[in-house]
Amino acid sequence: MTTRLDTSFAALSDATRRGVLEQLARGDASITELAAQFRMTLTGMKKHVGVLERAGLATTQKIGRVRTCRLGPRRLDEATEWLDRYRTRWDERFDALERVVQALTREEQRNARKRRK
Amino acid sequence: MTTRLDTSFAALSDATRRGVLEQLARGDASITELAAQFRMTLTGMKKHVGVLERAGLATTQKIGRVRTCRLGPRRLDEATEWLDRYRTRWDERFDALERVVQALTREEQRNARKRRK
DNA sequence: TAATTACTGAACCATGCGGTTCAGCATATG
DNA sequence: CATATGCTGAACCGCATGGTTCAGTAATTA
Numbered sequence: 001m002t003t004r005l006d007t008s009f010a011a012l013s014d015a016t017r018r019g020v021l022e023q024l025a026r027g028d029a030s031i032t033e034l035a036a037q038f039r040m041t042l043t044g045m046k047k048h049v050g051v052l053e054r055a056g057l058a059t060t061q062k063i064g065r066v067r068t069c070r071l072g073p074r075r076l077d078e079a080t081e082w083l084d085r086y087r088t089r090w091d092e093r094f095d096a097l098e099r100v101v102q103a104l105t106r107e108e109q110r111n112a113r114k115r116r117k
Numbered sequence: 118m119t120t121r122l123d124t125s126f127a128a129l130s131d132a133t134r135r136g137v138l139e140q141l142a143r144g145d146a147s148i149t150e151l152a153a154q155f156r157m158t159l160t161g162m163k164k165h166v167g168v169l170e171r172a173g174l175a176t177t178q179k180i181g182r183v184r185t186c187r188l189g190p191r192r193l194d195e196a197t198e199w200l201d202r203y204r205t206r207w208d209e210r211f212d213a214l215e216r217v218v219q220a221l222t223r224e225e226q227r228n229a230r231k232r233r234k
Numbered sequence: 235t236a237a238t239t240a241c242t243g244a245a246c247c248a249t250g251c252g253g254t255t256c257a258g259c260a261t262a263t264g
Numbered sequence: 265c266a267t268a269t270g271c272t273g274a275a276c277c278g279c280a281t282g283g284t285t286c287a288g289t290a291a292t293t294a
Contacts, residue, residue, distance in 0.1 A: 002132075006131065040282095066291095157252095160254075163271075165252085181261060
């Protein structure tokens with residue numbers, strides 16, 4: 001089973017596609033324009049845009065002979081949400097670890113003082 | 118060129134690996150335990166752990182014959198950072214779009230009122 | 235109408251991914 | 265010592281990916 005989260009993260013795992021998203025955030029662009037900017041074939045760029053489209057990160061519309069690409073619905077929320085939830089637990093875990101380390105350190109210092117006595 | 122961001126996002130694009138991370142957030146685990154939980158070969162699970170390790174999301178340590186896996190350094194910050202930066206611009210863009218739409222709507226309403234006169 | 239432009243689809247290629255099996259090797263356990 | 269356990273590496277499989285070329289088709293422009 002391949003979830004939407006899978007396709008979102010997979011779409012983001014390519015530098016070219018992240019670049020395209022950043023470009024689209026600055027304004028709509030045609031396939032030709034994107035292909036030129038990233039030094040790539042039209043066909044190649046179209047595939048990347050297809051991936052972004054399937055992940056819901058971009059939408060396209062063909063008017064006349066030019067296909068205009070723009071940012072899609074805010075599907076990134078899912079990815080961000082997962083990272084946030086996960087990072088929280090991660091941080092909790094590291095904080096707990098730190099507390100243990102600090103406790104051990106204090107213990108160590110007490111023992112050191114005791115030894116010096 | 119394949120950046121660290123690439124490998125981070127790629128590592129997160131698989132449901133099994135995200136599951137492993139969630140599991141590790143609840144506590145350390147051996148390869149055998151993880152393999153059992155996700156109904157998979159030891160070899161298969163080891164590969165997943167390897168991917169997480171290479172992405173800096175997990176670390177492992179072999180003591181005796183068991184390899185214990187735990188969460189790695191907070192490498193996720195990079196991914197979160199990118200998403201945040203990107204989402205900001207995204208939202209700005211959508212907000213701008215909304216303002217335009219609203220402006221057009223108000224214009225439309227004014228015209229409608231004018232027409233009714 | 236002729237030429238150019240913008241995209242599209244099929245086919246191909248090398249590489250990598252997710253997963254397996256199988257044959258080991260090292261460490262515990264009886 | 266013998267056996268079971270836990271992991272590891274190599275090799276394989278089917279399929280997806282990132283990219284290309286080539287041969288179109290449809291829309292503009294001269």
